Amino acid sequence: MDYFLELFVGGLTRGSIYALIALGYTMVYGIIELINFAHGEIYMIGAFTALIVASALSLLGMSGWSLLMLAGVIAVIYSAAYGFTLEKIAYKPLRKAQRLSPLISAIGMSIFLQNYVLLAQTSDFLSFPALIKEFSFMENVTIMRSSELVIFITTAIATILLSLFIKFTRMGKAMRAVAQDKTMAMLLGVNVNRVISVTFIIGSALAAVGGVLISSHIGQINFYIGFIAGIKAFTAAVLGGIGSVPGAVLGGLVLGWTESFATGYVSSDYEDVFAFGLLVFILIFRPSGILGKTSSEKV
Amino acid sequence: MRELLMLCLAGLFYEVLTEIFQEIQSKGEEGMKRSLIFLMATAFILFTGSAFAADTVKLGVAGAHSGDLASYGLPTLNAAKLVVGDVNAKGGVLGKKVEILPADDVCKPEVAANVASKLVSDGANVVLGHICSGATKAALNTYKEAKIVVISPSATNVDLTKSGDYPNFFRTISPDDSQAKLEVDFALNKLKVKKVAVIHDKGDYGKGLAEFAKADFEKRGINPVLFEGITPGAVDYSAIVQKIKNSGADAVIYGGYHPEAAKIVSAMKKKKMKTFFISDDGVKDDTFIKVAGQFAEGVYATGPMDTSKNPMAIAAIDQHKKVYGSDPGALYLNAYAATICLLQAIDKAGSTNIDAVSKALRTNWFETPLGKISFDERGDAKGIGFSMYEVEKGKYVEVGK
Numbered sequence: 182m183d184y185f186l187e188l189f190v191g192g193l194t195r196g197s198i199y200a201l202i203a204l205g206y207t208m209v210y211g212i213i214e215l216i217n218f219a220h221g222e223i224y225m226i227g228a229f230t231a232l233i234v235a236s237a238l239s240l241l242g243m244s245g246w247s248l249l250m251l252a253g254v255i256a257v258i259y260s261a262a263y264g265f266t267l268e269k270i271a272y273k274p275l276r277k278a279q280r281l282s283p284l285i286s287a288i289g290m291s292i293f294l295q296n297y298v299l300l301a302q303t304s305d306f307l308s309f310p311a312l313i314k315e316f317s318f319m320e321n322v323t324i325m326r327s328s329e330l331v332i333f334i335t336t337a338i339a340t341i342l343l344s345l346f347i348k349f350t351r352m353g354k355a356m357r358a359v360a361q362d363k364t365m366a367m368l369l370g371v372n373v374n375r376v377i378s379v380t381f382i383i384g385s386a387l388a389a390v391g392g393v394l395i396s397s398h399i400g401q402i403n404f405y406i407g408f409i410a411g412i413k414a415f416t417a418a419v420l421g422g423i424g425s426v427p428g429a430v431l432g433g434l435v436l437g438w439t440e441s442f443a444t445g446y447v448s449s450d451y452e453d454v455f456a457f458g459l460l461v462f463i464l465i466f467r468p469s470g471i472l473g474k475t476s477s478e479k480v
Numbered sequence: 481m482r483e484l485l486m487l488c489l490a491g492l493f494y495e496v497l498t499e500i501f502q503e504i505q506s507k508g509e510e511g512m513k514r515s516l517i518f519l520m521a522t523a524f525i526l527f528t529g530s531a532f533a534a535d536t537v538k539l540g541v542a543g544a545h546s547g548d549l550a551s552y553g554l555p556t557l558n559a560a561k562l563v564v565g566d567v568n569a570k571g572g573v574l575g576k577k578v579e580i581l582p583a584d585d586v587c588k589p590e591v592a593a594n595v596a597s598k599l600v601s602d603g604a605n606v607v608l609g610h611i612c613s614g615a616t617k618a619a620l621n622t623y624k625e626a627k628i629v630v631i632s633p634s635a636t637n638v639d640l641t642k643s644g645d646y647p648n649f650f651r652t653i654s655p656d657d658s659q660a661k662l663e664v665d666f667a668l669n670k671l672k673v674k675k676v677a678v679i680h681d682k683g684d685y686g687k688g689l690a691e692f693a694k695a696d697f698e699k700r701g702i703n704p705v706l707f708e709g710i711t712p713g714a715v716d717y718s719a720i721v722q723k724i725k726n727s728g729a730d731a732v733i734y735g736g737y738h739p740e741a742a743k744i745v746s747a748m749k750k751k752k753m754k755t756f757f758i759s760d761d762g763v764k765d766d767t768f769i770k771v772a773g774q775f776a777e778g779v780y781a782t783g784p785m786d787t788s789k790n791p792m793a794i795a796a797i798d799q800h801k802k803v804y805g806s807d808p809g810a811l812y813l814n815a816y817a818a819t820i821c822l823l824q825a826i827d828k829a830g831s832t833n834i835d836a837v838s839k840a841l842r843t844n845w846f847e848t849p850l851g852k853i854s855f856d857e858r859g860d861a862k863g864i865g866f867s868m869y870e871v872e873k874g875k876y877v878e879v880g881k
Contacts, residue, residue: 184726191718198715304550306739308771326750399716400746401771403548403739409713444719445726449708450682452719 196437197336201391202414205384221411222294227389264385422473542609547586556815589618596622613637614684633814660692677706677729681736689735731756738768793849817848
């Protein structure tokens with residue numbers, strides 16, 4: 182039973198990180214029908230920023246929760262700025278272009294950001310400090326570690342806050358409106374540019390949170406971590422229904438558990454086979470994902 | 481001879497230029513486009529022509545010079561530069577200077593194949609590289625067809641020499657089966673473990689090593705409780721660590737490189753597992769200790785035998801410190817030795833012809849920082865071997881046999 186629970190917790194951790202990144206993918210797609218391939222790199226930049234800030238602050242003698250909070254907040258602000266700028270330079274000018282152009286632009290920005298960090302920082306793997314302290318009440322718990330608990334709780338809080346934001350605030354309503362019909366929203370006086378910027382900012386912030394948390398958990402980062410995390414998170418978003426916020430979270434968790442149990446009970450060799458096989462299987466029966474809405478073209 | 485060729489090419493170029501001007505005048509835009517293409521084609525031919533004009537012995541140095549495995553490739557490049565500098569100062573090889581053609585393959589097989597084609601077309605006479613087994617394997621056919629001798633300081637996949645497919649390949653490092661045998665012997669004789677888990681990273685190097693380890697264990701009557709591959713670069717490895725813990729293995733034999741090893745070892749130690757971690761020369765790297773930090777303590781890894789008492793080795797390391805201001809990294813001495821053997825073999829053979837150089841490598845003994853070495857009919861080096869190392873107080877220390 183312990184083994185099952187450990188795999189469950191492992192899958193939950195992984196799934197939470199996928200969910201945090203997938204939220205960014207799904208929100209951006211919902212608003213402007215663009216798959217932001219550079220999103221994985223925002224996650225990576227969040228991790229790097231936190232590392233730099235944490236190293237600087239710990240030299241000044243800071244430690245514990247305040248270090249994690251401060252490093253996390255600065256990483257979030259910095260990544261949000263990156264997301265905002267990314268949208269303004271790479272996607273906004275191409276809003277009226279054919280579908281393929283912003284996609285290529287996104288891939289280009291992804292490669293650009295990876296190599297920028299590679300040149301500005303280093304190609305080496307860097308050790309990331311364990312910013313999440315071990316809880317004393319968790320000492321005897323073997324199935325879950327403190328950092329895994331923190332990841333789970335943070336993801337839950339972030340998801341709840343985001344859902345409340347989208348449902349009850351004016352900006353949230355504006356986001357839903359723009360996602361439904363951009364032109365009509367514009368005609369009704371919604372500032373579409375601002376809505377799009379806010380979407381990118383929120384998505385990037387969530388990805389940065391994910392980056393900081395998982396890097397504290399794993400202990401190392403590298404300029405390339407955004408690549409695989411991005412692909413898996415994108416898969417999670419599609420699995421749950423791209424464009425749907427609860428879908429992204431569900432997709433992330435389902436993907437995380439599938440991978441974890443596939444490794445634990447079958448073989449680690451087939452981890453990715455199971456993950457992507459599941460994606461194909463779901464898409465065959467529900468082409469728009471588990472919670473996706475089938476949108477009909479109105480003529 | 482060369483000068484005549486250059487003159488002919490220059491003349492041709494002049495002819496083409498005048499023709500182009502006439503065409504532009506007569507046909508306007510259409511002629512302009514065609515002529516531009518013609519012009520570029522001739523310029524291209526001229527430039528490649530000039531590559532043949534230079535008279536040097538070209539040593540291609542291929543490996544990971546950037547990316548996450550650059551710490552394995554850059555020391556080799558530095559070693560080549562230092563050795564070539566010394567050789568050129570003494571007059572070069574066959575009366576010509578040696579020229580280095582660096583080529584970055586980021587340890588990826590697809591890139592390595594392209595790199596090999598480029599080195600061949602750039603006129604490389606011999607090649608030092610590649611670094612990673614997968615990349616080397618992908619590149620060797622290109623070199624074989626171009627009849628170029630290749631010597632690697634680090635590609636340890638056994639098939640590269642034992643299969644007989646690549647008679648142009650040599651290496652100054654022992655192949656993986658000897659590494660695997662050392663790991664298995666150590667686990668069973670020194671650590672006296674009963675249950676083992678064998679994990680690899682699905683790559684040519686890691687999986688090859690893991691399969692040899694598995695076969696060795698089975699020969700000794702022990703079936704590994706786990707034999708699985710992980711995907712490098714994944715977000716988290718808790719599932720495989722859980723599986724190892726659940727299997728009750730006393731030791732993990734890991735075939736692969738240091739990034740994943742660091743992640744797995746950290747996860748294992750954080751889960752308070754007492755399992756031994758034994759790995760290969762892909763993990764015997766200071767970057768592993770730097771990244772894994774305190775969790776690296778007690779990790780075992782095989783690596784080339786300790787040659788720190790060898791006077792040539794001491795001199796080579798001092799030279800690196802003086803020129804580059806830092807300690808050389810992994811495989812530096814292997815690369816230093818490889819370059820020395822290659823260049824001396826060319827001198828002894830009297831040419832860069834593949835058969836002559838191969839014969840010279842096999843029939844002569846060379847003084848290198850690794851000791852006195854030669855090469856057997858398969859291309860493996862005679863006179864070198866592997867040792868087991870353990871991380872003690874943040875450094876790799878050779879473990880007594």
